[in-house]
Amino acid sequence: MITMANESAKLQPGNPSKPELARVIAASSFSGPLPPPQILQEYNRIVPGSANRIIAMAEKQADHRRRLETQVISSDVTNSRVGLICGLLIGLGGLVAATIIAIYGNPQAGVGMGFVTLGSLVGVFVYGSRLRIKERQEKWARNEPIGR
Structure with missing residues (x-):
């Protein structure tokens, strides 16, 4: 909300014939789901019952946000479980294939495939761990709640 005061003319002390103009501009702002009580009161004065509607709208939006956050958390848990499975x-399949190759075919190829399988799983685990640590550090730096 921006309000403007009247422009006023004053005579300059050194030059009485030349007036000095002064302009005053005042601004106020708010952030958050609800405006300050004074603004709510003005809304209610202009449109009776509008303050209750604004508060109800903010409550509805907060409930919606909470439901979305719950869905995101649930989805993250499901994705994590599917990823683990x-x-x-993949790890068991790779190790079984490596064992079969080592027993019935080329032992060196079987051992190599086993190392590649285990190395891939360890690499994915280390990468995921580092990614989570980095994400938590960034959230901590922004002072956000850490959800995972």
Whole structure:
């Protein structure tokens, strides 16, 4: 909300014939889901019941945000579980294939495939851990709540 005061003319002390103009501009702002009580009161004065509607709208928006956050957390947990299961299946499949190759075919190729499988799983685990640590440090630097 910006309000402007009247321009006023004053005579300059050194030159009485030349007036000095002064302009005063005052501004106020707010942030958050609800305006300050004075503004709510003005809304209510202009449109009766509008303050209650504004408060109800803010409450509805807050509930919506909470539901979305709950869905995101639930989705993250599901994605994490699916990732663990897929990693387990890929790792077991790779180790079984490496064992079969080592027993019935080329032992060196089987050992190499086993190392590649285990190395890949360890690499993915280390990468994910570093990514989570970096994300938490960034959130901590921005003073946001850490959800994961």
